[in-house]
Amino acid sequence: MPLDSVPWSVALRDRSVLRSLVVDLGLLVLFITQHSLLAWSPVKQALQSLLGVLNRTAYCFTTVLALQILMRCWQPVSGAPCLWAVRDAPWSIWFPLLCFSLHFLCWAIVCSILVIFDYPELLGIKQVYFHCLGLGDPLSHKSPPAQRLLAHLRHPVCLELGVVLWLLPALSLDRLLLAGTLSGYLALAHSLDRQDLAYLCVQFKSKTQLLGETQRDDHKEE
Template identity: 35%
Template sequence: MTSLARLFAVLFSLISMTYTFYVVGKLMIFLSLPKTVPLASKWIFSLLDNKSRLETSYGPIALDTLLLIGFIFQHSLMKSEILKKIFKIFKLEVLERSIYCMTSSLCLHYLVNNWQSAQSVILWQFNVEESALLWWTVVVIHTYAWIVIYGGSIILDLPEILGIKQTYYNAKNLGTPISYKSNQLSALYSHVRHPSFISFFVIFWITNLMSLDRLILSVLLTAYMYLAWSPDKRDYEYQKAQLNAKTRELQCIRLKRF
């Protein structure tokens, strides 16, 4: 790569990383903020029988399902060997992760902005407007789940996951970041890139309002995670060891300060 090409790669990865953080923030609000059904919608739905309620949800559910399938297809395509070969042919391996994050963020952004609620059919609902305790319970559970996800990303190497590390190493002629990783971490990367299946499961399913559209989202994304992620016992033991090591490092830093 020429110096100009390396500079472009670094700038693209920075833009991709910034945009990814922005979209993840929108996703957090979309998935985790407690929801309520507007009074006008409640009044209209109360006039409909069960069959009519279900029929009014057909359009939103069809659109939401297409949005989810598009996101899942993009995720699967970006991990395919065919695309990896294309990146290699055009010598874009250093940008592979940044392009992955950028395209994933674009799909998620489009999904969040165009999502249609199907609140005519509700499986369960807890009115958070009447209970501050319930509102905060949902918020705290989701906040903790997101903290676990971000913590796991840091353990896995967040700059490398976002693609910025690859372009920086390339600019400094340091080789690829994966070449500096242990065999255990390389094996983990081949099985899973997003940490904490359980945290995502909690975010998808623990909600005060389980409408039909939320159910479709939870079912499809949980099924995709289960099928696409394949960590084994060695991956678990590695992550556990890394978590213990990070905890000891933080404790040492805290003791030095005091």
């Protein structure tokens, strides 16, 4: 019997389906708890006093560890029908290609965020060598608009991740759980306003101009 012909009432009583959903939900709770608990002010202050300049590095390390556990232990739901699946020609060819192209574009945008954000600081690397050089906290060297942005920012690539999570040729029950949970978490944690967005636009424009001037200088030297 084709999987799509299985009624939802039957699929949701299947123990293998329920077991997979419980495991996947537990993995998502683990990731979200780690991501939020270590960013909570009391815990953050306690870790700061314990780890010092390695606090941010420890946060990034535990985030990567939680993400690896989620990816390696994720249980696909194979006993329930997909919520949607593009199988009819010509969309069975063109829609996956469209998804691939937009996913590629979104990941390219994610990589381009490096142009705007100070990733050595976000990863905790800059804090260590600033401490070794006696320069203090890197955040104290930033302008007030930059400090305000970082205080509001929870994730720099909310929209791009939303496209990657939801734009799929087939949406299974476990992928719905993943997309819905992470989208809700990103939406609740996001608090950027117009002032922050204006600052981001100015920074992006100035850094792209600087990059263009550098390339022109290189061509002149050649």
